[in-house]
Amino acid sequence: MRLTPRNATSAFLAVCVLTFFVTFLSGCKKAEARKEGEILIGFSSRDLSAEYTAKLSEAVVDYAKTKPGVKLVMVDAQSDVQKQFSQVENFIAQKVDAIILNPCELEASTPAVDRAKAAGIPLVLVNQVTKSAGDSYIGSNDFDAGRIAMEAIAKKLNGQGGVLMLHGIMGTSAQLQREAGAREIFAKYPGLKLVDHQTASWDRAKAMALTENWIQAHKGKFSAVFAHNDEMAMGALLALERAGLKKDVTVIGIDAIAQALTAVKEGRLDATVFQDAVGQGKGSVDAAILLAKKQPCPKETLIPFQLITRDNLSQFLK
């Protein structure tokens, strides 16, 4: 069958009408489903394609299901600040009782927080802070993560040697604080030298290419790689293994994603820093419920980081 312009147009219109109806009907269902006295929470996740965030978001959704009288709607911002801003605006328009925001960025996500505040809707920040404080923050101090990871490198190298650092997306609060924490350790051990540092945007393929290039430029001048997350640590690890240099180089990441734990178990990755995704997720739901009920809620709940090496790995594997 040949698609003429005319029947193509009618087909397109039909699809539009269908889409409209489906959206409309599901919208009605949602509105009806909201019972009297039910607490409605809107949750905007930074990026469900990032393993750590996916784990956290899953914990938020699952934990909210165990709470009677609570309904949680999750949306995915896909690392797009603009998209997340509109999602928060939509939550405000829906008059949710509380918002849980897992912000994309330190600075750029701030207007979304301010908008919720202006609308008088309580907002919980999870995992990452913004310039404006929310009503509650559940997370871990990324400064500590950078410090713990670099301290482990310093110990491994006996305070002497060259280090390469892979940054996350520049300007995210995790990147800024993890770098600041690491720099504190560099100041403490004058024998540690930062040979080169560059962003690989939390991305494994980019970290791998960058490490390959660094191996060419700085071969023999570095004995450790500190990556701001495990995805990049895995990229650096693959590049070093391929070049046959892994035995001379310590690699440490942050987040304790499943693959990193497996790599630690196999003795490939030296260590990772555990950030409690499930603890953060649950904590944010608890805070949102307290705030929605207008009950007192702590301004900040910090969930500590822990270094995972082969020695204490077993307690973190499910």
Added chain:
Amino acid sequence: MNAARPSLDRNFLNRFGILIALFTLALVLSVTTDSFASASNLTNVARQVSINGILAVGVTFVLLTGGVDLSLGSVVALSGVACATFAHPGDHSVFVPIAVGLLAGAACGLVNGALVTLGGVAPFIVTLGMMTIARGLALIFSGGRPVADMSNELTALAGDFVGIPIPVLCFAGVALAAWFFLSNFRLGRHIYAVGGNENAARAAGVPVEQVKLFAYGLCGLLAGVAGVVLAARITTGQPNAGQAYELDAIAAVVIGGTSLAGGVGTITGTLLGVLLIGVINNGLDLQGVSSYYQAVIKGVIIVGAVWLDRRQARS
């Protein structure tokens, strides 16, 4: 209106211009860094350009017909996820995940082609739609998480064969086949004819729709190849991989002298464009240039190369 006639002079100048740029850059890097000219670094560059190279060869076909494919990066992610899903150790023979990855790519390409030819929708719109559809499918199939636990047989695809990285061999094979095809097959000449002047080609009896369908399908298939190679390289199928890969691929093709209007361009040019971008990326990393400056420098070089090319073409 004789755009269909690729002038010999112009092609010659094109290649010559980029070659000069490539050599100058290589020379500067050899002098200013200790590591650029080493055999291991050059292998490194070759390995890093291979994925962009495979994509660039594919999109050359589409650009030659006067179309464009913006869905490449998402199709790479989808193929990678599809491949990794079937690549768990002990599940299937290594050929199954490869075939699934390639099929996913080819299917996206054929859908693009069908909508462009049968639906009559502008390629920009069709492939923009496919860009988000393929990304969405990659996220759906993977549940938003990287698909890990790939068999060693598959990840070995990123390893070496007689000292040469397999991705480089894939790229070389693809480029060679494409070059041979475009210059020696009737369908190859039809691709130039369609891009040069579609109406004239149709009047001359060229099956325009089939030619375009072939170009998009092939481009999708090669995006599938790139997806499988990338998954092998990073040992996971990443639903968020390949962001903006289409831009690097199209930039390489355009630097290589292919006209966005269609009908003019060569695989040799594309090859040089890919190498130029690869050497720039590698060189800037070796020099320790911050990634902020890298982005600016890359943009300037892309626009500069095309501007020079057009000036030469006019004179």
